[in-house]
Amino acid sequence: MVVKYSQLLADLKKKSLKPVYVLAGEEPFYIDAITRYIEENLLTPDEKEFNQTIVYGQDVDVDMLLSECKSYPMLSSFRVVIVKEAKNLKNPDKLLPYVKNPVESTVLVLAHKNKDLDRRLQLTKELEKSEKVALLHSEKERESDVPRWVASYCKDHGIDITQKATEYLSEFLGNDLQKIVNEIGKLRLIVGEGKAIEHEHILDNIGLSKEFNVFELQKAIATRNLKRAVSIAVQMGNSKNTSILAILPTLYNFFTKGLLFKYYMGVEKLSADQTSMKLKLFSIQKNDIVALHQQYSVAQLKNCIREVGIADLYAKGINAPDMDEAELMRNMVLKFLN
Structure with a gap:
């Protein structure tokens, strides 16, 4: 059955266990957190010695895995079998009879990071409906939800943080939850x-300066302050x-939001x-964003997005001119403001 992260973690802390845990999807933070909790907390150190097995999907076949799952626990009421990188398991459909x-007496954990399950498969359908x-x-x-997520995370961990600080973390680090944590x-x-x-x-300690950071750069670009924008770049x-x-x-997100702002105000x-x-x-x-809407046309914003894409290719060494990062930044900003 499908469960939410908060409920899953709460059940684990109460030792309300299921025989099978499948943790799958594109957000590794939640998968790592649950896997780590199970690995560190379900068994005592003495119990782990004989009853906890950790393997990687690329290193184990399903038959070996099933054999491990069917072994009896020693001096413990249950065993824990964790498969990391489970997306690399070959023939995962062979797990279907076991899932049913x-x-x-075994807790099987399949950590399927960076890729969700194919919901068309019979195995996935069984995983979604099984009470076990x-x-x-x-x-x-979503990036727009990250400040709320940061505030909630900090509250849960007894950390005081201002609303503006949650927004700065989100704006600079995006939705990379592990990096944010x-x-x-x-x-x-x-x-x-x-x-x-x-x-x-945040400005002082995560690679930003109070004067020369991406927020100040966006402000200078939005207000068409050429001298300051180039200096910051x-x-x-x-x-x-x-x-x-x-x-x-x-x-890229900045200009995209500027384009959407124009659409909603102009068309809707x-x-x-x-x-x-x-x-x-x-x-x-x-x-x-309001300043960007006022100072730039739709065509100009599309050009800015295109220039960001070109700079991205250059920064990755694709058809790159002989420029260092400062020159790439300067050249890109000049094209924004032409």
Whole structure:
């Protein structure tokens, strides 16, 4: 049966166990978290020695795996068998009879990271309906939902963080949850217990400067401040802490939202506030997107998106001119503002 991450984790903590756990999808954070919890907490250290087996999908065939699952536990009430990289298992359909009638004294975990199950297959249909299976579809968070996710994560872990800081983390790191959690951990140590994480801490500590960062670059581009935009672009290109490949997705999203803003205001005749709500713009984005809408035509925004794509190819070494990152950034920004 299909379960949500929060319910699955709560059941595990209560030792309300299923014989089979299938963790599948494009968001590795939830899959890693559940796998790690099972690996570290279901058995005691002494029990693990004889009753916990961890294998990788590419290294085990289904017959060997089923044999392992059917073994009896020793000095424990159950065994744990974890298959990491389960997407690499060959002939997974051979698991179907076991899924229909699993061994109650074994907890089988299939960690199927970075790829969801094919829902057309009989095996998937059985996993979804069986009461003896906990199936997690681990989906990527939408970027517009990431600030809310960050706030919830921090609350659950006793971390105080401002709304603006959640937006900065989302804007700079996108929806990479593991990267966000890693940065929150670092910021917590830097800020100290009992103090809130502010957006200034993010600017100071995750490769951004207060003057030369992607937010200031977007503001300069949106207001057509050529001198400042070029200055920021060159400074960022020369920074050892900033890669152009980390900046380009943010700029792509920025111009795409500007294009959508124009569509909703021009075609659907929504107000600026209605459009901002529809696009779920963060407070730090709204003014710059409005300025972008006012200063750029549809054709100009499409050109900006095209130039971001060209810069991405160049940064990856595809048909690249003889330019360093600072020159690539400068050249791209000049084309935005032509």
